[in-house]
Amino acid sequence: MFRLAFIFTLIANLASASPEFWRHEWPNTNFDVTSVESWVEILSGGPPRDGIPALDDPSFVDVFDEDRLMDREPVITLELQGETPRAYPIRYLMWHEIVNDDVRGLPIAVTFCPLCNSGITFDRRVNGQVLTFGVSGKLRNSDMIMFDRETESWWQQAIGEAIVGDLTGTELQTLPSWMESWGEFKERNRDGLVMDEPNQRRNYGANPYVQYDSSHRPFLFSGELPPHDIPALARVVRVGDAAWPMTRIAQVGEIKEGGVVLSWTAGQASALDSQTIGDGRDVGTVRVRDTAGNDLAHDVMFAFAFHAFWPDGDWKLGE
Known part of the structure; x- marks a missing residue:
């Protein structure tokens, strides 16, 4: 299944690996500035821009009010000093890939790329500006390319660096977070918070x-x-x-x-x-x-x- 889909997608991408084919969807992206050596490196993952909808301002519930998660399910854990620990279930990130959150004034982006198993949390502040991230629908080396809504620069999730647009070369600060089981998180953080299920129609948990x-x-x-x-x-x-x-x-x-x-x-x-x-x-x-x-x-x-x-x-x- 993956092999056949790869062949058809690769053929389509090779025919359209050029900013000229992308400008109608990305009118505000500066394609004249990039660190990408060849546009052929960038492929369409299938969904269009925002076809995988990032989440903004998520809601949270107390650990012991959550009864949908299985104990062995993975979550991304964020434990910032002086703040209530937070768990971001992979069952939601699987379908949204980015969560734009704010922890007591600290703007963060919790990200997960299923094709690379890469789960990273970033500080969303760049040069005094707070960025909001979405999913571009593009891949490079099978890794998600994010974009910021403020400049529409493209960002490589795995390395946390802008690769196309005005912010090319800018690096996001990575925050310490980790994947663990829901059971581990709730056992250690009985007063913790867990992201609530988004109000969207997705087969969460699958x-x-x-x-x-x-x-x-x-x-x-x-x-x-x-x-x-x-x-x-x-x-x-x-x-x-x-x-x-x-x-x-x-x-x-x-x-x-x-x-x-x-x-x-x-x-x-x-x-x-x-x-x-x-x-x-x-x-x-x-x-x-x-x-x-x-x-x-x-x-x-x-x-x-x-x-x-x-x-x-x-x-x-x-x-």
């Missing part, structure tokens, strides 16, 4: 990418596969330009290297395995901290995406 993370090749990706015989869709934990294979961390439980402490515990379902997210196979939870115990910004992404965006990255294989 996975539209059944067995995707068991595939041999990523969807809409034709780049170089990872080195060291690492499977393309194996999960790696990225900290900066270094990546630790999830299997290595799971095997030993904890790794301390280069000032980074990575620990693994079982109990989190893969969101990209079974039809029902909470029934996915156990991929576990990784926490990433410094030696003083402070949470570090990181990402748990597929190996092909790390290699695509960090081709000279440091593979922490323990050999």
Whole structure:
């Protein structure tokens, strides 16, 4: 299914990989400024601009008022000092990919790209301006391209950097957040908050990418596969330009290297395995901290995406 869809989409994209075909949809984007070497790198993922609707100003409920989530379902956790911990369920991000939120005056964007398994939280402030992000419908290296509604610049989600438009080269600040199971979050944060179900018609809790993370090749990706015989869709934990294979961390439980402490515990379902997210196979939870115990910004992404965006990255294989 993925292979056939890839072929047809690739043919369509090669015929229209040019700003001239995009200007009617993006009249305010400055295509004269870009860090992209070739427009062929940018593909349509299928949905048009805002076809995957980002969420703005989400509502929250108390942990013990939430009864829809399964304990093993993944959430993106944000625990800012002095603020009530918040959980953003992947069952909602699967269908919306971006949540524009505000935590006591701190504007943030919680993002999830299913095709890369990349879940990152950004500070939405850039040069004194607060940006609001949407989903462009475009992909590069199979990773979501976001856009900001203020300048209509395009942003690469995996690296948090503008790649097309007036803000090209600008980087967003990444905030420490992590994926864990709903059960882990509510056990640790009994007074926490969880994002409420959006008032939209979506099959929340279902996975539209059944067995995707068991595939041999990523969807809409034709780049170089990872080195060291690492499977393309194996999960790696990225900290900066270094990546630790999830299997290595799971095997030993904890790794301390280069000032980074990575620990693994079982109990989190893969969101990209079974039809029902909470029934996915156990991929576990990784926490990433410094030696003083402070949470570090990181990402748990597929190996092909790390290699695509960090081709000279440091593979922490323990050999």
